[in-house]
Amino acid sequence: xxxxxxxxxxxxxxxxxxxxxxxxxxxxxxxxxxxxxxxxxxxxxxxxxxxxxxxxxxxxxxxxxxxxxxxxxxxxxxxxxxxxxxxxxxxxxxxxxxxxxxxxxxxx
Amino acid sequence: xxxxxxxxxxxxxxxxxxxxxxxxxxxxxxxxxxxxxxxxxxxxxxxxxxxxxxxxxxxxxxxxxxxxxxxxxxxxxxxxxxxxxxxxxxxxxxxxxxxxxxxxxxxxxxxxxxx
Numbered sequence: 557x558x559x560x561x562x563x564x565x566x567x568x569x570x571x572x573x574x575x576x577x578x579x580x581x582x583x584x585x586x587x588x589x590x591x592x593x594x595x596x597x598x599x600x601x602x603x604x605x606x607x608x609x610x611x612x613x614x615x616x617x618x619x620x621x622x623x624x625x626x627x628x629x630x631x632x633x634x635x636x637x638x639x640x641x642x643x644x645x646x647x648x649x650x651x652x653x654x655x656x657x658x659x660x661x662x663x664x
Numbered sequence: 665x666x667x668x669x670x671x672x673x674x675x676x677x678x679x680x681x682x683x684x685x686x687x688x689x690x691x692x693x694x695x696x697x698x699x700x701x702x703x704x705x706x707x708x709x710x711x712x713x714x715x716x717x718x719x720x721x722x723x724x725x726x727x728x729x730x731x732x733x734x735x736x737x738x739x740x741x742x743x744x745x746x747x748x749x750x751x752x753x754x755x756x757x758x759x760x761x762x763x764x765x766x767x768x769x770x771x772x773x774x775x776x777x778x779x
Contacts, residue, residue: 560706589768599754599770642706651697651722652768654706 559583561656562604562643570663575630577658579643582624590617590628591642602628605627633662665690670771677745677778685774687755693769695759696738697722698730700751701773707754712761713738720748737765745778752776 563578579588590602603610603617605626610617614633619626629639643655667764668689677683687696694715699707709722711734727749729741744748755771 565721603768604767651709656706
């Protein structure tokens, strides 16, 4: 079993829909990261959180430390949100462990 | 700031050839990492460095060597390339001094094909 599991693996939605991507992990962590990888391949950091909730524009990330679970939400989704979203956790060794990613496609 | 840069962006090798991938960062980061990304798998750590002159093995180190002679540069070497090393390679950096949790910055990636 992977240390970091994401669901769903693939998600297709219509423009304007509310999107939720889930991440579960099985190890103790000091922080959880959400990353975005665009079709061109570049990877950018969206959020880093260790508790509670963070919001940036239409993106919201939450984490429940007790349940070892995090969610990434996108409100009013747009085709430009189409990308692979990656969850990663930083554990005791301070290295990141990555989930397999969720491929999101938003159709106009 | 250029952030994290990688050279080359693309490379095709024949089995048995050698090459070096260069990663450079201008953010004065202490830690640097080399990952590989393969279809259907998450990013996997090859080697990493916690400071100039130090290196350590990650999850999939076999067939690779690294060096960190200068703080801003982290080199990944393939001494004898194999088709199993066909992948996209990402360099990343983080960890400014004194902060336990830091955003990780990624380079644009190098697409390597070994024939």
